[in-house]
Amino acid sequence: MSTGEVAIRIRSVGHQFGEVGEARHIRALADTSLDIVRGELLCLIGPSGCGKSTLLNVIGGLLAPTSGTVEVAGKPVHGPMPHDIAYIFQENALFPWNTVDENVRLGMLFQGVPKAEHAARAQQSLQAVGLAEFADHYPAQLSGGMRQRASLARALSLQTGILLMDEPFGALDEQTRMILGEDLSVLLARTEKTIVFVTHSLGEAVFLADRVAVFSARPGTVKKIIRIDEPHPRNPAFVTSEKFTALRNELYALLHDEIRKAVGSDAPRGRRGANGGAP
Amino acid sequence: MTSIQSRGVATTARPREGGNPALDSRLRGDERMKAARTFLLRHPGIVRLGAVIVILLAWEIAARFFMDPLFISPPSRVFASLGAVLHTEGIPNALRLTFFELAVGFAIAVAAGLPLGLALGLQPFARRSFMPIVLLVYGMPKVTFLPLFILFFGIGPASKIAFGVAHGIFPIIVTVVAGVQGLKPILLISARSMGASRRHILRWVIFPHMIPSFFAGMRLGLSGVLLGVLLAELYVSTAGIGYFTTMFTENFQPAKLFGLIAMLAAMAIVLNEIVRRAEHRFSRWR
Numbered sequence: 009m010s011t012g013e014v015a016i017r018i019r020s021v022g023h024q025f026g027e028v029g030e031a032r033h034i035r036a037l038a039d040t041s042l043d044i045v046r047g048e049l050l051c052l053i054g055p056s057g058c059g060k061s062t063l064l065n066v067i068g069g070l071l072a073p074t075s076g077t078v079e080v081a082g083k084p085v086h087g088p089m090p091h092d093i094a095y096i097f098q099e100n101a102l103f104p105w106n107t108v109d110e111n112v113r114l115g116m117l118f119q120g121v122p123k124a125e126h127a128a129r130a131q132q133s134l135q136a137v138g139l140a141e142f143a144d145h146y147p148a149q150l151s152g153g154m155r156q157r158a159s160l161a162r163a164l165s166l167q168t169g170i171l172l173m174d175e176p177f178g179a180l181d182e183q184t185r186m187i188l189g190e191d192l193s194v195l196l197a198r199t200e201k202t203i204v205f206v207t208h209s210l211g212e213a214v215f216l217a218d219r220v221a222v223f224s225a226r227p228g229t230v231k232k233i234i235r236i237d238e239p240h241p242r243n244p245a246f247v248t249s250e251k252f253t254a255l256r257n258e259l260y261a262l263l264h265d266e267i268r269k270a271v272g273s274d275a276p277r278g279r280r281g282a283n284g285g286a287p
Numbered sequence: 288m289t290s291i292q293s294r295g296v297a298t299t300a301r302p303r304e305g306g307n308p309a310l311d312s313r314l315r316g317d318e319r320m321k322a323a324r325t326f327l328l329r330h331p332g333i334v335r336l337g338a339v340i341v342i343l344l345a346w347e348i349a350a351r352f353f354m355d356p357l358f359i360s361p362p363s364r365v366f367a368s369l370g371a372v373l374h375t376e377g378i379p380n381a382l383r384l385t386f387f388e389l390a391v392g393f394a395i396a397v398a399a400g401l402p403l404g405l406a407l408g409l410q411p412f413a414r415r416s417f418m419p420i421v422l423l424v425y426g427m428p429k430v431t432f433l434p435l436f437i438l439f440f441g442i443g444p445a446s447k448i449a450f451g452v453a454h455g456i457f458p459i460i461v462t463v464v465a466g467v468q469g470l471k472p473i474l475l476i477s478a479r480s481m482g483a484s485r486r487h488i489l490r491w492v493i494f495p496h497m498i499p500s501f502f503a504g505m506r507l508g509l510s511g512v513l514l515g516v517l518l519a520e521l522y523v524s525t526a527g528i529g530y531f532t533t534m535f536t537e538n539f540q541p542a543k544l545f546g547l548i549a550m551l552a553a554m555a556i557v558l559n560e561i562v563r564r565a566e567h568r569f570s571r572w573r
Contacts, residue, residue, distance in 0.1 A: 068480060090482025101477035105495040114491055118483040166481065 015170060015202040016044035016067055021076030022227075023062050036062045038227035039076070046169070049196060049203040049240075051213040053263065054223025054231075055270035060206045061174055063228075067204060068093055068172050080170065090119045094163035098175040100155050102147040108134065108158045109143035115162040133165040134158075136195060153184040160192070164199070173205045177212065189215055190244055197240035210263070214255045215242055222262045225269040232262055360542035365549065368542040372550070375543070378531060385516065385528040386554055388444050392451030392512040393558070397505060400456040404463025404504075409493070414464065425457035429515070433522050447519040447527065454515030458507035466500025467493060495569075502566035509562060513555055 021040050026033040037059035044050050052060040065071035067078055069088045078085040080092050094115075102111045112130040121129070134140045137157040147155055156176055163171055177185040189212055196203060207213050213220045217236050224231040236255060238246060246252055327334055343362050350361035360368070372378055407414045407421070433450060440446035470493065478492050520529020528551055535544040 070476060070480060088480050088482060090480065093480070095477065095480040097473055097477060099471075099473045101473045103474060103492065103495070105498070115481045117491075118478060118481040118487055120482065162481075 013046040014043045015046040015081065016042075016204070017079040018042040018044070018063070018067070019077050019079075021063065021066055021073045021078060023059065023066065023071070023073045023075075024227075035227035037066075037073070038229045040229045041076075042221065042230055044202060044204060046202050047200050048218040049205060049216055051217035051220045052204065052206045052223060053208070053210070053213045053220055053259065054228055055225050055263070055267040056208075057226050057270060058223040058228030058266070059226065060223050060228065064172050064174050064204060064206050068095055070095075090166065090168075092168055093170045093172060094166045094168040096156070096159050096163050096171065096173045096176045098178040100147065100152075100159070100179075102155060102158055102162070104147050107144050107146055108139060108150070108161075111147070111158060112162045112165050115166055119166050121166075129165045129167075130161075133161040136164060137161045138191070151184075152180050153188055156180065156188065157191075160195075164195075169202055171201050171203045173203065175206050175208065178208065185209070185212065190242070192216065194241040210256050210259050211247070213259065214252055215247060220259060222259065223266070225266045231266065234259060234262075356541075357539045358541060360545055362545075364542045365545040368546045369549070372543050372546040375531075377526070378547070381527050381531050382550060382554075384444065384526050385520065385551070388447045388451065388516045388520075388527065389512060389554070389558065392448045392516055393455060393509055395448070395452045396455035396459055396508050396512055399452070400459030400504070400508065401463060401501065403456075404460040405467065405489075405493075407460065408464040408467030408497075418464065421457065421460055425461060429453050430518060433519060436519065437523055442523050442525060444527075447516045447524070450519040451512040451515035455508035455512035458511055459501075459504040462500045462504030462507065463497060466497035466504075470496045498569045499566075502562060502569070505562050506559060509558055510555070517551075 019041050021037060022035075023037040024033065024035045036057070040059075040063060052063065054060050062071065066073045067080070067085065069085045072086075080089055083089075102108075103114065106114060109130055112133060113126045116126050116129060117123075131140065131143075134143055137160050139154065139157050139161055142150060142154065142158075147158065150158065159176070177188055180188065193216060205213075205216060207216075214236055218240075220234045220236065221230045222232045222234065223229065234255065238251070347361040347363060350356070350359045350364075407418060429450070432453075436446045436450045436453070440449045474492055474496075475488065478488050483491070517529055520527045521533060522529075524530045528547060531547055532544060535541075535547065
């Protein structure tokens with residue numbers, strides 16, 4: 009697991025949408041510093057609109073922060089770094105006009121992998137997520153859970169050191185999430201990847217993470233980091249253990265005040281729908 | 288008591304089913320009707336064919352018995368005249384010329400309409416600046432400018448092609464713009480995160496996304512080009528199908544006129560079918 013080496017260095021990153029004084033101005037993220045260690049799985053958890061997805065997009069180079077810097081593998085991030093970072097989004101981000109196999113190959117084409125390696129790597133990553141039989145299916149023919157498996161296969165085939173996951177199971181039902189979480193834990197124990205995982209689910213955070221960074225309400229920043237000392241791959245029995253419950257309760261206590269604050273500060277202005285999901 | 292009663296019902300009911308031939312055949316008839324209905328529902332082509340036959344029959348009867356043969360010919364005579372039409376001096380060349388004008392006009396409309404549509408669709412500023420103008424010209428009855436086209440491009444094929452392009456290009460631009468609009472932003476973000484270049488994004492994301500609307504636009508564009516070319520030919524020409532339709536009308540030869548129109552329809556069907564086949568190939572994923 010973690011060797012202590014820093015994979016992602018986040019220094020005083022802050023971000024605001026719109027200009028100060030504008031009606032749409034929002035301070036999404038306030039002065040956040042965080043070191044993410046190579047090989048660890050770090051969960052970002054916090055109330056809606058606390059800026060955790062914003063931070064993820066900043067790390068991924070999809071969004072330039074208003075202040076602060078991010079370094080990945082020692083290099084400052086100024087844009088997407090497809091050779092170091094792969095992304096898995098909440099929404100279905102597969103191309104609907106391509107089969108699962110073609111989707112995986114397209115990722116490698118974009119990243120610049122030599123054509124000769126495409127077939128073998130696609131097959132290998134589809135096998136890893138258990139979708140080898142569905143290689144020739146179109147996304148519309150798959151269930152939501154299978155689509156996210158396909159997204160995971162596409163990300164794995166890129167063979168990056170870092171995986172950013174933005175609520176990857178957010179749109180799935182509880183049971184599918186559970187199974188995918190277990191599979192992910194097994195898969196990742198083998199791959200030594202550094203993973204940043206945004207989630208709303210307390211249970212998911214405790215089950216998957218080595219460390220959980222709890223965010224405060226907007227403008228968000230890391231309020232506390234909780235360490236989950238449990239070897240990967242995590243056993244399904246871990247969920248029913250007292251340790252799990254204790255950690256989950258601790259997280260809940262930390263989050264509860266922040267969620268109240270987020271809801272309280274949002275509700276009277278009545279624009280939770282307008283920007284609650286955006287940052 | 289109850290058992291006797293129930294047996295009584297049963298005994299009166301059973302012979303009815305088996306023994307009453309009139310009711311029996313009616314029941315079987317009902318079933319046959321139902322089977323015929325489900326058969327027709329599964330084969331809309333048969334109903335379509337039937338409708339065409341009914342219309343042709345009505346036309347045949349009307350043309351034979353009720354109307355002036357100087358103005359209309361029955362379909363049987365039109366069909367019989369096809370050979371004569373084809374062997375009329377100048378007709379094969381006219382068909383070739385019109386087909387050439389159609390093909391070139393359509394090619395220009397697509398080749399210019401697609402990049403213009405992409406440029407307008409992908410750049411919000413360009414779209415906001417120029418789209419109202421495009422829509423204005425699209426909506427304008429271009430036939431009012433037909434004399435100008437003849438003036439600029441002469442009475443040869445050039446004016447027909449230009450007028451065809453003027454009709455065909457706008458539906459292509461408008462549908463491509465609309466097609467590009469609906470792209471889910473997450474697909475662009477995801478492609479960018481994997482390192483896709485602008486060319487990658489155009490080829491693998493935007494293009495496949497707008498294929499369905501592009502084909503819809505091509506079909507509309509095709510009928511636009513057809514309309515433009517024929518309007519220009521009818522207005523003034525020395526060759527081409529339009530020249531001969533005018534001639535056959537003025538010489539009261541409706542059989543030949545309809546025969547020529549039938550050939551024109553065949554041409555339009557062939558072009559449309561080519562577009563449809565290509566579309567089918569590109570939309571396997573739906």
